[in-house]
Amino acid sequence: MAFKMKYPIVADYLPKGTKRRPGKKLKKIVFIVAHDTGNKGSTAKDHIHYYRNSPHISAAAQLFCDDVDIRECIPALLKTPERANHVIYNVTANNKLYDATANEMAIGVELCWGKEINSKKAYNRYVWTLAYLCYKYSLDPRRDIIGHDSLDPRRKSDPTNALAYMGKTFNQLITDVLAEFKDCTASKMLPAPQVPSSKNGKTHKVIKGDTLWDLSQQYGTTVDRLKALNPEISVTSLVVGSILLIERAKGRATTSQKPHYHNVVRGDTFWGLSSKYKVSVENLRRWNPMINEKALTVDSKVLVGYTDVVTPKPANMSKQKVTSELQAFLDESPVRPYPGKTLKRGAKGKDIEAIQRAVKVSVDGVYGMATENAVKAYQKRFTFLTPTGEVDYRTWNVMF
Numbered sequence: 587m588a589f590k591m592k593y594p595i596v597a598d599y600l601p602k603g604t605k606r607r608p609g610k611k612l613k614k615i616v617f618i619v620a621h622d623t624g625n626k627g628s629t630a631k632d633h634i635h636y637y638r639n640s641p642h643i644s645a646a647a648q649l650f651c652d653d654v655d656i657r658e659c660i661p662a663l664l665k666t667p668e669r670a671n672h673v674i675y676n677v678t679a680n681n682k683l684y685d686a687t688a689n690e691m692a693i694g695v696e697l698c699w700g701k702e703i704n705s706k707k708a709y710n711r712y713v714w715t716l717a718y719l720c721y722k723y724s725l726d727p728r729r730d731i732i733g734h735d736s737l738d739p740r741r742k743s744d745p746t747n748a749l750a751y752m753g754k755t756f757n758q759l760i761t762d763v764l765a766e767f768k769d770c771t772a773s774k775m776l777p778a779p780q781v782p783s784s785k786n787g788k789t790h791k792v793i794k795g796d797t798l799w800d801l802s803q804q805y806g807t808t809v810d811r812l813k814a815l816n817p818e819i820s821v822t823s824l825v826v827g828s829i830l831l832i833e834r835a836k837g838r839a840t841t842s843q844k845p846h847y848h849n850v851v852r853g854d855t856f857w858g859l860s861s862k863y864k865v866s867v868e869n870l871r872r873w874n875p876m877i878n879e880k881a882l883t884v885d886s887k888v889l890v891g892y893t894d895v896v897t898p899k900p901a902n903m904s905k906q907k908v909t910s911e912l913q914a915f916l917d918e919s920p921v922r923p924y925p926g927k928t929l930k931r932g933a934k935g936k937d938i939e940a941i942q943r944a945v946k947v948s949v950d951g952v953y954g955m956a957t958e959n960a961v962k963a964y965q966k967r968f969t970f971l972t973p974t975g976e977v978d979y980r981t982w983n984v985m986f
């Protein structure tokens with residue numbers, strides 16, 4: 587699977603061994619921090635020029651995107667990635683969310699904006715750059731791209747600020763990165779439509795442009811639940827004509843499938859895994875669309891197959907079943923990073939907007955009475971959630 591190079595990336599490297607570019611190679615890329623420059627009208631070239639003239643300051647990002655250029659001033663995509671100090675050290679959210687420190691395990695990408703800079707063109711380059719980073723480092727845009735303002739909310743408002751100027755939200759950005767990823771990795775040969783083995787219940791036939799996120803909104807469910815119900819589908823490229831299970835038929839015993847992962851060790855290849863787990867290389871590719879098979883990362887997870895799990899009728903629902911269903915949610919980390927604290931009445935912001943979309947109330951980003959009641963109703967749908975009207979980690983994990 588190759589990635590479509592829609593734009594050139596210009597190498598405009600800072601001299602090594604300065605505070606801006608210490609020259610330390612990064613061992614592993616775990617996530618991406620989305621920034622904006624906070625500096626209206628200043629281009630990628632301007633910023634790198636400024637960096638070059640102030641080598642004694644440590645703040646830096648690897649990549650800058652504006653309306654004409656994608657510039658790499660510290661290696662990230664063109665060469666072995668190197669450290670840049672784009673998130674202040676006393677921030678702890680990155681360790682909580684990713685168990686990693688941004689400057690040591692994340693790439694920082696800056697969006698240039700305002701004044702003479704054409705918003706649409708700059709945004710498109712930013713989206714493509716983020717998608718290419720996800721491809722290159724086998725990251726999932728929904729989970730592994732975070733805004734600087736989410737990591738450091740007290741001090742930072744980027745990239746939300748520049749995005750708002752461009753008429754976009756952070757969620758829109760992630761949706762666009764996902765679409766770009768799909769577009770840039772789409773192979774010429776369309777794979778055969780995928781049909782779930784146990785489509786007993788409400789189904790949806792995939793049409794052009796469908797994404798799991800859209801379907802989750804359309805049917806009042808979550809991306810995680812759709813993934814759990816349709817383990818054999820490729821989440822990043824839904825195939826037109828595939829039948830997706832939206833909701834399982836009630837009152838009947840059903841089978842579902844439990845995914846099996848392989849932890850990559852040095853020397854693994856898709857071909858090797860295919861004979862080890864008796865699956866075709868084709869299936870490995872389909873099940874792991876985010877993984878670059880030519881550069882398997884040690885310790886990353888490769889989906890290698892499924893086993894059938896029989897779920898008893900709801901009437902016989904035992905405590906054990908509740909626990910295992912809950913466990914299934916908790917085993918998968920939420921696609922949207924948990925903000926680190928319980929969200930309740932009075933809270934504001936992007937996370938509240940996401941909750942409001944999930945529980946289907948009007949989206950204004952303010953956790954009021956209507957949101958609380960809708961969250962309560964949502965929680966009542968799950969035996970293992972307590973209807974508190976507050977979104978704690980467990981509720982969050984089921985929602986996202």
Ligand SMILES: [Zn+2]
Nearest residue numbers: 621622734744
């Ligand atoms: Zn920033």
